[in-house]
Amino acid sequence: MSMLAWIMKRDLLLAIRRKSDVLTTLFFFVIMVSLFPLGVGPEPQLLKAMGPGVLWVAALLASMLSLGRLFAADYADGTLEQMLLCPESLALIVLAKAAIHWLASELPLVLMAPLLGLQFGLSGDALWVLTLSLLLGTPVLSLVGAIGASLTLGLRGGGVLVSLLVLPLYIPVLIFGAGAVDASTSGLGAEGHLSILGALLVLALLATPKAVAAALRISLE
Amino acid sequence: MSMLAWIMKRDLLLAIRRKSDVLTTLFFFVIMVSLFPLGVGPEPQLLKAMGPGVLWVAALLASMLSLGRLFAADYADGTLEQMLLCPESLALIVLAKAAIHWLASELPLVLMAPLLGLQFGLSGDALWVLTLSLLLGTPVLSLVGAIGASLTLGLRGGGVLVSLLVLPLYIPVLIFGAGAVDASTSGLGAEGHLSILGALLVLALLATPKAVAAALRISLE
Amino acid sequence: MFEATRLECMRGDSRLFSEVGFLLEPGGLLHVRGPNGSGKSSLLRMLCGLILPEAGEIRWNGVNIRHSHDYNRALTYLGHLNGIKEELSGLENLRINCGLAGFDISEETAIDALERIGLDGREHLPVNVLSQGQRRRVMLARLLVARTPLWILDEPLVALDADAIGLMRSLFELHLENGGMLILTTHQELEIAAGVAQEIRFFS
Amino acid sequence: MFEATRLECMRGDSRLFSEVGFLLEPGGLLHVRGPNGSGKSSLLRMLCGLILPEAGEIRWNGVNIRHSHDYNRALTYLGHLNGIKEELSGLENLRINCGLAGFDISEETAIDALERIGLDGREHLPVNVLSQGQRRRVMLARLLVARTPLWILDEPLVALDADAIGLMRSLFELHLENGGMLILTTHQELEIAAGVAQEIRFFS
Amino acid sequence: MSKINLYKFASPATFYGLAGQMIPGFAILSAILFAVGLYIGFFVAPTDAQQGEAYRIIFIHVPAAWMSMFIYVVMAVYAGVGLAFNTRLSAMMAQALAPTGALFAFIALFTGSFWGKPMWGTWWVWDARLTSQLILFFLYIGFISLQAAIDDPRRSDRAGALIALVGVINVPIIYFSVKWWNTLHQGASISLTKAPSMAHTMLAGMLIMAIACWTYTIAVALSRVRLIILERERHSTWVSELLEDIK
Amino acid sequence: MNWGSFSAFLHMGGYAFYVWSSFGLSFLLLALELLLLSGRRRTLLKRLGQIQRLNASRGSK
Ligand code: HEM
Ligand SMILES: Nc1ncnc2c1ncn2[C@@H]1O[C@H](COP(=O)(O)OP(=O)(O)OP(=O)(O)O)[C@@H](O)[C@H]1O
Ligand SMILES: Nc1ncnc2c1ncn2[C@@H]1O[C@H](COP(=O)(O)OP(=O)(O)OP(=O)(O)O)[C@@H](O)[C@H]1O
Numbered sequence A, B: 001m002s003m004l005a006w007i008m009k010r011d012l013l014l015a016i017r018r019k020s021d022v023l024t025t026l027f028f029f030v031i032m033v034s035l036f037p038l039g040v041g042p043e044p045q046l047l048k049a050m051g052p053g054v055l056w057v058a059a060l061l062a063s064m065l066s067l068g069r070l071f072a073a074d075y076a077d078g079t080l081e082q083m084l085l086c087p088e089s090l091a092l093i094v095l096a097k098a099a100i101h102w103l104a105s106e107l108p109l110v111l112m113a114p115l116l117g118l119q120f121g122l123s124g125d126a127l128w129v130l131t132l133s134l135l136l137g138t139p140v141l142s143l144v145g146a147i148g149a150s151l152t153l154g155l156r157g158g159g160v161l162v163s164l165l166v167l168p169l170y171i172p173v174l175i176f177g178a179g180a181v182d183a184s185t186s187g188l189g190a191e192g193h194l195s196i197l198g199a200l201l202v203l204a205l206l207a208t209p210k211a212v213a214a215a216l217r218i219s220l221e
Numbered sequence C, D: 001m002f003e004a005t006r007l008e009c010m011r012g013d014s015r016l017f018s019e020v021g022f023l024l025e026p027g028g029l030l031h032v033r034g035p036n037g038s039g040k041s042s043l044l045r046m047l048c049g050l051i052l053p054e055a056g057e058i059r060w061n062g063v064n065i066r067h068s069h070d071y072n073r074a075l076t077y078l079g080h081l082n083g084i085k086e087e088l089s090g091l092e093n094l095r096i097n098c099g100l101a102g103f104d105i106s107e108e109t110a111i112d113a114l115e116r117i118g119l120d121g122r123e124h125l126p127v128n129v130l131s132q133g134q135r136r137r138v139m140l141a142r143l144l145v146a147r148t149p150l151w152i153l154d155e156p157l158v159a160l161d162a163d164a165i166g167l168m169r170s171l172f173e174l175h176l177e178n179g180g181m182l183i184l185t186t187h188q189e190l191e192i193a194a195g196v197a198q199e200i201r202f203f204s
Numbered sequence E: 001m002s003k004i005n006l007y008k009f010a011s012p013a014t015f016y017g018l019a020g021q022m023i024p025g026f027a028i029l030s031a032i033l034f035a036v037g038l039y040i041g042f043f044v045a046p047t048d049a050q051q052g053e054a055y056r057i058i059f060i061h062v063p064a065a066w067m068s069m070f071i072y073v074v075m076a077v078y079a080g081v082g083l084a085f086n087t088r089l090s091a092m093m094a095q096a097l098a099p100t101g102a103l104f105a106f107i108a109l110f111t112g113s114f115w116g117k118p119m120w121g122t123w124w125v126w127d128a129r130l131t132s133q134l135i136l137f138f139l140y141i142g143f144i145s146l147q148a149a150i151d152d153p154r155r156s157d158r159a160g161a162l163i164a165l166v167g168v169i170n171v172p173i174i175y176f177s178v179k180w181w182n183t184l185h186q187g188a189s190i191s192l193t194k195a196p197s198m199a200h201t202m203l204a205g206m207l208i209m210a211i212a213c214w215t216y217t218i219a220v221a222l223s224r225v226r227l228i229i230l231e232r233e234r235h236s237t238w239v240s241e242l243l244e245d246i247k
Numbered sequence F: 001m002n003w004g005s006f007s008a009f010l011h012m013g014g015y016a017f018y019v020w021s022s023f024g025l026s027f028l029l030l031a032l033e034l035l036l037l038s039g040r041r042r043t044l045l046k047r048l049g050q051i052q053r054l055n056a057s058r059g060s061k
C-alpha cells in the first residue's frame, strides 16, 4: 500500500473506532437545527423563510466543530511530527486526511440535511438544491478550516480560536450555499450559485493543501 | 488561602493566561449571531422575529462548546487525579471551578448580547429582558453541562449519549429564556418566565455539584 | 502506619496480582519492582484509592482508606502524568499544586524549592518551553515542600539526569529519617541508605 | 554520510548551543550527553529538520537536508512523544506507523516484531490499557523492522525495564554492525560495543 | 548571498534608529493635517441639503473606512514578504500595523452606525458594504488574537503572516459575495452610492483627513515597531548600549 | 462661515449627539491608542532596565 493509502486507512479506522466522535458531529447538527423552532416559535411562514439559512449555518458550525479533531490528536501524540518527516509530499497527506475527515464527519450530515429540511417545510426542489449545495460546499469548509486548525495546533483554547480565524472565511460559502436554496424556492434557478460553489471548491482544492502544509511546518517548529 | 481559593485563583489565572481562550468564546458568539443574517437574508422583519431565538441558541451553543475546557485539560495532565486525592469536598471544588468558568467565559457573552440584539433591531425593553434572561440562564447551562463534561471524560465512546442526556435539561432553559424576550416584545410581561429561570438556577446550584463529583469519580476509576 | 492485606487486582480478563500485602511503619521504605506491565502502577494507584481493589483492604492508621478522613491529607502521590499546566510558569504550578494538596506556600518558599531542584532562572518560564527533565523537576519540586508523611511515587526518576537523581535520593533519605514513609517504583538502580527497606517484586 | 557544521540554536532569549558539528560515517554512533535542559532534544529535532538552525548546515550525503529528497527516506526519528494512537491496537499502530514511514510490513512481520519486543499476547489490545513501558515498546518495535540507515533516538530507554534495555542494546549493536548510523541521547548508562563512537557533551 | 544583504538592509538595529528619526515628522504632519481637515469639514464645507449637518460624520467615517482596508493590504504585503524572505522586520511591521487597522475598522463601524441612526432610523442594516466591513474587523481580530496566542515570536510571525495572506486573498471574494447576496435579495436596499453629490470642498476635506490618518498610522506603527524591536532584541548588545544611553 | 454662533456650532443642526459622539469617540480612541503605546513603552524600558541590572550583577559575581 502506498503511504497515502495508509494514512487514509488509519484515519478511517480511527473514525470507526471513535464512532461516537463522528456521531456527535451529526448529532450536533440535528440538535441545533431542531432547537431553532423551539427558540423562535412555531410559525410555519417564519420557519420556511429561515429554513435554508438555519440548515446552512448549522452545517457550517458542525463542520467547524469537527475541525478540532483533524490534527489535534496527531499533534498531541507525535504522529504529526512523523508525518512531517515522511518522504511523501505534506500537501498530499493533508489532502488525504481532509478527504477522510469529510467522508467520515460531513458526508453523513449532508445526507441527513434533506430530512431536517422537511421540518421547516421546504419543498422537494429546495431539498434537492440544499443537498447539492451542501455536497459542493462542505468540502470547501473542511479545506479552509484545515488552515485554521493547523495554525492553532498546540495553542490552548485553539478550538475557539479556530472559529475566529475561519468563520470570516466561511462566509462566501454560506452566502452562496444558502442563496442557492433561496434562489430555487423563489424560482430564480440555483445554477448560478451552484456553479460559484463549484468554483470555490476547485480553488480550495488547489490552494489550501499547500497553505495547510506550510501552517503545519510553522506550528511544529 | 483555603484550597477552594487556590482553585479559583488558579482557574482565573489560567483564564487570564489563556486570554485568547476567553475572548474567543465571546467572539464565537458574536460571529455566530452575525452569521445568521447572512444565511437567512437581510429582511429586517424576519430578523426581528428570529432575533431572540437566535441569540439564545447561540448562547447555548457557545456555552456548550466552552464546557469542553472545564475538565478536559485537568484530566489530561493529571490534575484532576490530584483533586480527587485532595482533602476538600469534591462537590465544592466542582462548584468553584464552574463559578470561575462562568465568570470568565459566559459573563462577557451575556454583557455582549444587547449589542448584538441591536443588529436584529430589537427594542430597548427586549434587550433588557434578553440580558436578564441570559444572566439567569447561562449559569444553569454551565452547571448542567458540567455533568456532561465530566461524564465524557471517562466514557470516551459515550459522547452522543451524554448530549442526549443533557439536552433535555437544556431545552427548558432555552424555551423560558427565549420565551421571556418574546413575551416582553409582545407586551405580555416577562416576569413569569424570568422567575422560572430563577427557580431553575437555584435547583441547578443545589443538585448538580454532587452529580458532577460522582461523575468525576466514575470517570477516573 | 500504612497497611495492605491480600490485595488483588483485575485488569481486563486477567488477574494482575493477588495476595499482595505489606505493613509500613514510619521510616519505612517499600520498593515495588518488576518488569514492564507487571502491575506496579496499578498497585500504586490502588494504594491511593484511585482503583478499587478486587479483594483485600488498605488501612491508614488502622482505618480503611475508603472511610478514612485524613488519609488524603497524609498522602502525596506523583504518577506518570505530570499534573502541571503547560501555560503556567513553574512557580505558579508549584504554588497551585501545593495549594490543591491542602497546604499554602509563600512565593519565596516556592522559588527557593525550584532553585534547589535546579530550575533557577526558569521559575517564570511557561512550562511548555521547558525540557522533558525540567518538567519532571517542576512536578517533583513539590516533594521539597510537602510535609505529608506518606509519599507514593511512580517512577519519579524518569527523564532526570544524574545530578537530579542524586538530589532525589538524598531527599528520600531525609524523608525517611524524619519518619516519613515512601512507596516507590523505578527501573533504575537507586540505593537508599536510610529507613527500613522492604520490597515487593512482581513477575510478568 | 551525515554531517553537521557549526550549528546554532536559539530558544526564547537564550542561545542553547552554538558551533556544534560532527561527521558521522556508516557504522558511526553519536552519543549526545548533557544534563536536563542543556539542549539535547533540541539538537536532535534540528537534525531531523523539525527546527531550523539559527546558523550552520546539516548535510546528508553532501546535500543540505532542506533540499535533499531522500533524507526523509533514510531517517527514523523517535522522540519523547510516542506517536501511537490510544484507541488502536499495538499491531495496528505498528503497521500504520511503518506505512507512514514509507515501508509496508505484513501482519506476520508485525506480530513477530511485537513478540520479539515482549508484547506477545497483547498485540490486539488497545494501547490505552497497556502499561507505560509497554507503550514505549510498541513505539520502539518499529526499530525492529525499519531498514533506514539513520536512527535518531531521543531517550529511547525511558520507562523500559532491564530486559528491554538489553534488547535495545543488542538491536543498536546490530544496526551499527550493518553499517547503520545512530544518534542517541539517554540519561542511563548504556555500553554499546560496536561501531565508531563519538560524543557531544552539553553543559548547562 | 543576496539574502544576507537583504538582512542587513532590513536590520532591526538600523531600522530602530531610522524609525526614531521619522516619527516626529509624521506626528507633527498628522496633527497639522487633522486640524486642517477638521477645519474644512466643519467650517468650510457647506451644509448638506438632504442630510443637514449629520453628513459631517463623513469626514471621519470615510477616511477610517479607507484606512481599514488599505492597512489590511499593506499588512498582508509585509507579512508575505516576511514569509517569503524570512525578514524579521517585515513581520514586525505587520504586527505593528494590525491594531491600528483594527481601530480604524472599528471607527468606521461605529461612526457609520451613528450616521445610520439619524439617516436610516436604525443603528444597523445588513447592507453589503456594512457587512463586509464587519467581516474585515473580524479578520483583524483573528490576526491579532492568533499572534497573541503564540508565545514564540518566530512561530507567531509566520503563523500571523499565513493567516494575513489567506485573509487578503479572501477579502475580494468576501466583498463580492456579500454584495451579490445583498443585491439579489433586496430591491429596495439603501444604497450608499446615492450619497450627497460631493462638493469639491467635501472631497478635499475627506482627502486631507485621509492623509492625516495615514500619517498618524505611520507614526504609530513606527513607534510600535520600535517597541517590538526592543522587546525581541533585548539581549543583543546594541540594545544594552542603547539602554545605557537612555539613562 | 457656516455657524452663526458657537451654540449653533455645538447644536449641529439637531444632530449634535451623533456628530459629536462620532468625532469625539474616534479621537478618544486614537488618543487612547497613543496612551497605551506610551504606557507600553514605559513598562518595557523599565523591564529591560531590570534585566540589564540583573545581568550586570550576575556578570560581576
Ligand atoms: C455601520 C455602518 C456603516 C459601515 C460599516 C460603513 C462602511 C463603509 C465603508 C467600508 C466605506 C468605504 C467603501 C469604499 O470606499 O468603497 C464607506 C464609505 C461611505 N459611507 Fe459608510 N458605512 C456605514 C454607514 C454609513 C451611513 C449610515 C452612511 C450615510 C448615510 C454612509 C455613507 C458613506 C459614504 C458617503 C461613503 C463614501 C462612499 C464612496 O467613497 O464611494 N455610511 N462606508
Ligand atoms: N483491559 C485489559 N486487558 C488485558 N490486560 C490489561 C487490560 N488493562 C490493563 N492490562 C494489563 O495490565 C497491566 C498494567 O500494568 P501496570 O501499568 O500496572 O504496569 P507497570 O508495572 O506499571 O509497568 P511499567 O513498568 O511498564 O510502567 C499491563 O500489563 C496491561 O497490559
Ligand atoms: N522560550 C524559551 N525561553 C527560555 N528558555 C527556553 C525557551 N524555550 C526553550 N528553552 C530552554 O531550552 C532548553 C530546551 O532543552 P531541550 O529540550 O533540548 O533539553 P534536553 O537536553 O533534551 O533536556 P532533557 O534531558 O530534560 O530532555 C531548556 O533548557 C528550556 O528551558
Ligand SMILES: [Mg+2]
Pocket (backbone or CB within 6 Å): C040, C041, C042, C154, D131, D132, D133
Ligand atoms: Mg507503570
Ligand SMILES: [Mg+2]
Pocket (backbone or CB within 6 Å): C131, C132, C133, D040, D041, D042, D154
Ligand atoms: Mg530532552
